[in-house]
Structures are given as structure tokens and as C-alpha cells.
Amino acid sequence: MIKQLSIFTENSKGAMLKVSRAVSDAGIDIYNVVTNDSAEFGIVRMLVTEPERAEEILTNLGYMCRIDKVIGVEIPDAVGSLTILLDTLQNCNINIDYLYVSYSRDSKTPLAVLKVAGYAEVENSLKSRGYNIVT
Secondary structure, rough: OOEEEOOOOOOOOHHHHHHHHHHOOOOEEEEEEEEEOOEEEEEEEEEEEHHOOOOOOHHOOOEEEEEEEEEEEEOOOOOOOHHHHHHHHHHHOOEEEEEEEEHHHHHHHEEEEEEEEEHHHHHHHHHHHHHHHHH
């Protein structure tokens, strides 16, 4: 399980810069970021080296934040790897709340980041099928 920081922020010019600057000025490394937006607000999802500390810093600046549990699954850097993972999850009857693909610095491979219910069950199902889970 990985701890992901989710930040609810205004969708305005410079908003992402403010979030990034607050985290990086504290010496916290952002190693993944994905954003989802609507007309006025967005959700910034980050994998950072110190999620609890980053949450505290951003909350003190007035942002609504939370830490979510996500699963990181290494997948081969090849055509169809994500499809194979999704097929495996479908066959295990696992529902995905959301996912995005990142990059694992350690293994130097793509990393599918999954938000699902029942983390332990999902991790065990994937491990039993040969997947490497990043913690």
C-alpha cells in the first residue's frame, strides 16, 4: 500500500504552482502528480516522500487534503501490459475506483496506481498472479 496525498484546490492560474512550491520548499519530493479538474475546482493527487508532513503543510495553508491508500503494481513496459492487468482485475472481480500509470524509480518500470476497496485482498490476488506490489 502506498499513501497518496489528495488535495482539493481551486482551478485557477498558478494554483498548481502554489501547491508544488509549498511542498518542495519544505524539502518534500514529489515523485508523481496527476490532476483532475472541473470548471472551478480540481483534485491534485500526489505521491510524495513525506505524505503526512505534506498534508499538514498544505492544510495549514488552507487546502482541504486527505491521505488515501492506493496500490502500486509494477507492469512491464510493453504494449498491452495495462490491458493484461485490467483483465486480471476483472477476472478477480475487483472494481477499480480510479487508476493512473506512473513510473517506479526503483524498478525503472511503469507503475499502475490503483484506488480500490479491500486493499489486502487485492494485493494478495495480484501477488498470487505474479505481480510485484510496491509499498
